[in-house]
Amino acid sequence: MDENILHCDANNFYASVEMAKDPSLVGKNLAVCGDPEKRHGIILAKSEGAKRLGVKTGQTIREAKQYCPDLVLLPPDFSSYVKYSKALYSLYTSYTDRVESFGLDECWLDVSGSHKLFGSSEHIAEELRRRAREELGITISVGVSFTKVFAKLGSDYKKPDAQTVISHENYRNIAWPLPVEDILMVGAGSLAFFHSVGIRTIGDLAQADENLLSSRLGKMGSTLHAWANGLEDSPVKLYYETRKPESVGNGSTAEKDLTTREECARLITALSERVATRLRRHDTLACGVHLAVKSNAMTTRGKQMRVEVPTASATDIKNHALRLLDDLWKQGASLPVRALTVTAIYLIGADDYVPTSLFVDEITAGKNTRLEKSIDKIRDKYGYDVIRRGNLPKGTDEEADEETKPFKRQ
Template identity: 50%
Template sequence: MKTILHCDANNFYASVECIGRPDLQGVPVAVCGDPQKRHGIILAKNNIAKKFGVKTAETINSAMNKCPNLKLVAPHFEKYVDVSNQIFDIYKEYTDKVESFGIDEGWLDVTPSVKLFGEGAKIADELRRRVKKEIGLTISVGVSFTKIFAKLGSDMKKPDATTVISRENYRQKIWPLPANEMLMVGRHTYATLLSLGIHTIGDLANADEKLLARKMGINGAKLISYARGEEGEDVREYYNGRVHKSIGHSTTTPKDVTSRDECAAVITALSEMVAARLRKANSKASGISVSLRYNDLTHRSRQCLISPATDSAGRIAEESLALLDTFYREGRDKPLRGLGVSVFDLNEEGDAVQASLFELQKEDEKSSGLARSIDAIRSKYGFDSIKSATLIKNMCVCDDLDGDSDFLPFNKR
């Protein structure tokens, strides 16, 4: 049985700002764009500020009304990257299998390490102690036998806590949680589950496999497996080069993106690039991930599973936009300077398709011939030789979207 940790740095940005600042100890602190002029929004806050009701993305004036003694500090992005690397360097002393999940959290597979350092909970406690002593931050750690359960565990107790999700207690601790708290359950998937009377992770674990297979294909079986705590994905080594079995593109936009229409244009372009590479590799994908990078360099990302697997740009864009709508709020979120679309769970084009999904598969195949013709034209004359109306309408954010291939949510060093 595997031993997997999920480590999450508590209130990372605000906590980093408090390092070496005695004047910020024990007081409510918020990171914002312009502390002197006191206009703009709250980018991050510490636990004390949170107790006063201060929220990320609210205006500084609103936060000050709730908490008049709130200490405002400017962000220092290079420092965040440096501290993050220091934390991950500590993690790497215990295992070479460290998977970054953003600047402030990640998974560690310590299965081989327990012989050297003790059981998972002991390693987790030692990591918490070391990060606190050597860096001055607290982390919460989930210890479990799958990545999904470890992530849920780290969310249960904050700050500075270790939560063990074992084979003996996961039914009591995990199964009562809403199904959409589980990774890979996006808005559309959750809506489908609710329509089937599946509200909690426990409901999902005990769901009718044949019914879910008819509704969701092979991904229905995967979700049931995750909810039951059966063997899941391995911890991927983001430090050792490319993440295999995934294809992605990300880009930095030439200007701040502040509307959903602009987001949709960029995501459409990235989806077309990803789909073209899928077709070139004769592969289709069953998983989609969308990553956002804000103008303060913070990141957020969401993932979901789809059925049947696809290489269609339209399908990838549609699912990516559905993911976007679960966590991007036009007019309320910080401006964006980077977006990414990635696909994973790749399989060969000839793999079998669930009969119940035949109609959707036929639609993908119908568009595939046209897509390959477009690929050929773009290969000869360049990506810009054929553009959709969406891209033309939003040229200001879609010009020169070469971006980076096989993007990661956060590139370490």
């Protein structure tokens, strides 16, 4: 048996985390969504029960309530989703170091080197499901197969808390009858083409003329054809090669002690720019910000906050850090300041974040991130200092060469 690839997918992840955090929600129809007070909120995630009643991701709250009047609405809590995701990944990596992330709640495992210690692939899948359920209160479904594409189909095949083996013997019976859009990477464009030539199922795709596919879809046509036939040998990457940093921080000791809020704000602006640039380089968004302030008496105080809208914008990070600075002063931190460190925490992949509403705030945050992405491109080409905000101090900002945890630099 060479079904050594597992695809694990946490079921209704955001809603499940909310229930794991607060067991009184178990059994209720639940949705995670934008702020209902602002009326523009949309559904980001829903529980199994709500799903059965017709609640869908992307619906407005109003629509969802029509399907499910007793729907319990909760705002997203990304920092908790990051924490639970981390716990899931540490469970997975205790069985193999080949764990390739596909977002907060999905990944592939290659367990070909794990059988002596942990048993068959199916046994490992059972163990993972049991332990995720018992230790974290999260259910996962698992696909077990000989390719990544089929393993992913398998995790989707039966859920929640189920597992499906797609083997050399049964893939024609299990994978082939599924709609062709279930296969990874089939977007709206290729789907329209498939339908126009009568390809409706994965089996149709597998048996289609490869030349026809590649004449219209190029290399992707041949790739999809191969995937549908179970011909795929892309390896599951090593966890440490693909994981995103947990936090990104930048600290700097001022040349001269900072004696006013304005001087602190200028340094925070510079540090936030570096942090935001590196967040975007890693394709991540911060769900929290931490600020550490070291006084000239060498005492360090730190404070962190969660942000409402995940961001990779320097402007947003600076504004959050300034709020933290003011809070720290209220709590007794004092001038003059020797050093400051701004750290983006609770990071999620940019792809993991879907806007939860049509809030103006949220759109603005997206705009900041997009604007700053184009600045990154210019800096990649001509050097970091080619673009500087008018009021930045020169020569005092430094970039940490590795991902830093809060306080590591102190």
